[in-house]
Amino acid sequence: MVTAVTSFGRSGLYDWLIQRVSAVVLAAYTLFMVAYLVLNPDLTYTQWQGLFDQLWMRIFSFVTLISIVAHAWIGLWSVLTDYLTSRMMGGKAVVLRVLAQVCLGVVAVTYTIWGIEILWGL
Amino acid sequence: MNKNRPVNLDISTISLPVTAIISILHRISGVILFAVVALLLWALHTSLASEEGFAQVGQVFGHPIAKIVLWGSLAALAYHLVAGVRHLIMDAGVGESLEGGRMGAKIVAVVAVILIALAGVWVW
Numbered sequence: 001m002v003t004a005v006t007s008f009g010r011s012g013l014y015d016w017l018i019q020r021v022s023a024v025v026l027a028a029y030t031l032f033m034v035a036y037l038v039l040n041p042d043l044t045y046t047q048w049q050g051l052f053d054q055l056w057m058r059i060f061s062f063v064t065l066i067s068i069v070a071h072a073w074i075g076l077w078s079v080l081t082d083y084l085t086s087r088m089m090g091g092k093a094v095v096l097r098v099l100a101q102v103c104l105g106v107v108a109v110t111y112t113i114w115g116i117e118i119l120w121g122l
Numbered sequence: 123m124n125k126n127r128p129v130n131l132d133i134s135t136i137s138l139p140v141t142a143i144i145s146i147l148h149r150i151s152g153v154i155l156f157a158v159v160a161l162l163l164w165a166l167h168t169s170l171a172s173e174e175g176f177a178q179v180g181q182v183f184g185h186p187i188a189k190i191v192l193w194g195s196l197a198a199l200a201y202h203l204v205a206g207v208r209h210l211i212m213d214a215g216v217g218e219s220l221e222g223g224r225m226g227a228k229i230v231a232v233v234a235v236i237l238i239a240l241a242g243v244w245v246w
Contacts, residue, residue, distance in 0.1 A: 020213065023206050030203060038244070045169075045176040052170055072156045079149055088134060111159055118167045 006081075006101055008073045015074045022067035029064040058119045065115040069108045076104055144227040148205040151198040158195045193245045200237035205230050 009015045040047065051057050084097040138146070165183075168175040182188050208230050212218055217226040 020210065023210070027203055027206070030199060045173045048176060049170060052166075068156075068159055072152070072159075075149070075152045076156065079153065107156075107160075111163060114163050114167070118163065118170060 006098075007077055008070060015077075018070050019074045022071040025064055025067040026071060029060065029067075032060075052119070061119055062115065065112060069112055073104065073108060077101070080104075139224075140231075141223050141227045144205060144208075144230050148202060151202040151205070154195070154198040155202055158198065161191075161195065189245050193242055196241035196245065197238040200241055201234045204234045204237065 007015055009018050036051070037043070052061070080097050080100050084093050084100060086093045089096065136142070165179050169179040170176075183192055208217075208226050212223075212226065217223060
């Protein structure tokens with residue numbers, strides 16, 4: 001299958017596992033953030049800055065960002081290869097799909113580098 | 123090329139039972155969340171940059187229209203999370219039958235509605 005060349009882990013089984021592992025990371029970060037913000041309704045800048053000043057929080061946030069990129073690539077790849085197909089859109093489907101995946105890649109790289117800049121202020 | 127190779131079902135002609143609705147919403151919420159990441163990165167960037175930035179983010183999220191966007195984002199996140207947990211539970215072998223799948227889909231809908239309502243209470 002030609003479309004498999006653009007999948008994230010290059011095999012369905014790898015993609016399946018990466019999707020699950022990244023999902024657990026994303027769920028953990030979501031629950032942590034919601035709990036933190038609910039427990040600190042009068043959050044101050046000093047407190048917020050202090051949280052992201054800690055190495056573990058930066059690592060947790062960065063691993064989460066990497067998980068978002070991997071998870072989104074696998075998820076959106078599934079969506080694109082289901083809907084942007086020759087069967088649904090005719091001959092232009094492959095061009096459209098590759099274009100969409102290039103855009104997806106640009107956004108993914110942007111998110112990653114932007115995140116590194118925020119977390120480590122390069 | 124062999125014209126008789128097996129092909130995917132034509133998904134544009136398939137009806138949508140409850141399990142399919144839960145599945146398509148999982149996809150739609152996922153696509154929305156990928157865009158929301160940009161908003162979250164902006165908020166994180168601005169809120170960590172300076173005391174003024176922190177206040178600015180608080181101010182922006184206090185705006186009525188921003189609250190709707192925030193609630194919509196939290197709704198997509200809550201839904202996607204619940205529907206994702208259903209996948210993990212099914213991976214563990216629970217609720218894999220046709221009836222189990224339908225039941226799981228209904229549970230996802232109920233839990234998601236509750237969480238989305240709670241998110242609304244939190245935002246307003």
